[in-house]
Amino acid sequence: MKRYPFLDLGDVTAPLRDEIVAAVTRVIDSGRYVGGEECAEFEKELSAIAAPCCVGVSNGLDALRLIFRAFIELGRLKPGDKVIVPANTYIASILAVTDNDLTPVFVEPDSDTLNLSDANIEAALTPDTKAVMIVHLYGRATGSRQLADSLRSRGILLVEDNAQAIGAKTSDGVYTGALGDAAAFSFYPTKNIGAIGDAGSVSTPWPEVADMVRALANYGSDRRYHNIVEGYNCRLDPIQAAILRVKLAHLDQETRHRRELARIYSSGIRNKLIALPLWADSEMVWHQYVIRTDRRDELIRHLDANGVGWDIHYATPPHRQPCYQRYASLDLPVTESIAKTVLSLPVSRSTSPDDARRIADIINRFN
Numbered sequence: 419m420k421r422y423p424f425l426d427l428g429d430v431t432a433p434l435r436d437e438i439v440a441a442v443t444r445v446i447d448s449g450r451y452v453g454g455e456e457c458a459e460f461e462k463e464l465s466a467i468a469a470p471c472c473v474g475v476s477n478g479l480d481a482l483r484l485i486f487r488a489f490i491e492l493g494r495l496k497p498g499d500k501v502i503v504p505a506n507t508y509i510a511s512i513l514a515v516t517d518n519d520l521t522p523v524f525v526e527p528d529s530d531t532l533n534l535s536d537a538n539i540e541a542a543l544t545p546d547t548k549a550v551m552i553v554h555l556y557g558r559a560t561g562s563r564q565l566a567d568s569l570r571s572r573g574i575l576l577v578e579d580n581a582q583a584i585g586a587k588t589s590d591g592v593y594t595g596a597l598g599d600a601a602a603f604s605f606y607p608t609k610n611i612g613a614i615g616d617a618g619s620v621s622t623p624w625p626e627v628a629d630m631v632r633a634l635a636n637y638g639s640d641r642r643y644h645n646i647v648e649g650y651n652c653r654l655d656p657i658q659a660a661i662l663r664v665k666l667a668h669l670d671q672e673t674r675h676r677r678e679l680a681r682i683y684s685s686g687i688r689n690k691l692i693a694l695p696l697w698a699d700s701e702m703v704w705h706q707y708v709i710r711t712d713r714r715d716e717l718i719r720h721l722d723a724n725g726v727g728w729d730i731h732y733a734t735p736p737h738r739q740p741c742y743q744r745y746a747s748l749d750l751p752v753t754e755s756i757a758k759t760v761l762s763l764p765v766s767r768s769t770s771p772d773d774a775r776r777i778a779d780i781i782n783r784f785n
């Protein structure tokens with residue numbers, strides 16, 4: 419039987435193997451194994467599709483943690499402050515908030531986009547809201563210039579978790595990662611631009627925020643042996659930076675491929691038991707293609723029987739995780755219904771357009 423893997427990272431890397439080997443070799447031969455040219459060039463190249471100041475860091479969670487810590491060090495936030503967060507997200511978004519002793523205020527997503535909408539953010543604001551985190555989940559750009567302006571005029575910070583949506587644009591044409599006061603990128607291997615290991619970046623329009631993030635990520639030092647804050651070691655590895663420069667140069671191709679598969683699924687799947695994701699063009703880079711069904715367990719058995727890989731993002735929302743027992747009593751019915759009904763279909767470079775057409779047919783036979 420033909421198998422359709424959900425994601426095969428070896429297949430994703432294979433077409434770029436020679437370029438990647440050349441990039442890694444460049445780093446080996448340079449004798450510069452922390453920081454240096456590759457990191458600086460990668461930051462410059464990323465800024466073309468992010469905010470102007472980019473700081474490469476160790477991973478996406480660290481990017482988020484460093485952003486909140488930087489705002490605390492800069493006096494823009496203090497421990498205990500309330501941060502609006504989407505209840506439907508990967509747990510890392512929330513970990514960055516609680517790790518800094520900030521208070522997450524869980525807000526239900528819009529049930530069509532599965533993301534926070536401007537309207538549900540506005541409705542959740544209170545006089546003690548100090549920051550809003552939007553997560554461009556599944557590769558769908560959320561928020562708008564109007565939201566950013568409206569928050570800025572009230573002194574509320576806007577932080578973007580852009581781990582899943584590199585290269586997407588909001589409906590009013592702003593790149594995700596260039597909308598708010600700071601954004602976190604993840605280059606975890608499964609993301610649209612993936613390293614061969616862990617990597618991440620912060621981007622921000624504010625040089626003082628970038629400087630603070632860079633210092634925090636480097637033991638808190640602003641120059642050699644001079645420590646202005648109690649920092650960490652969260653630097654971007656130059657080998658990963660060199661690899662990411664190769665990947666970034668192919669981002670348009672990556673996005674085009676994902677959009678083609680999404681188009682095939684969205685036009686090919688015709689099954690009244692399946693709800694398709696809300697269609698969007700430039701707002702969507704399809705980190706995941708997420709369908710919904712009330713009969714998920716049966717659909718999974720059908721996919722398994724036909725060799726189709728799948729995944730669930732995410733079966734347990736953050737407030738239901740054992741580590742967050744203190745939030746377990748929150749009443750978040752939209753988020754809980756999303757967790758019970760979502761299913762992700764293969765949408766990476768390891769799936770061909772023909773595969774996607776066959777997967778759509780297999781799903782159409784589910785009854």
Ligand SMILES: *Cc1c(COP(=O)(O)O)cnc(C)c1O
Binds near residue numbers: 477508510511606
């Ligand atoms: C992957 C991811 C992160 C964390 O990034 P890492 O690089 O894995 O630490 C944070 N938020 C979201 C929404 C993610 O998908």
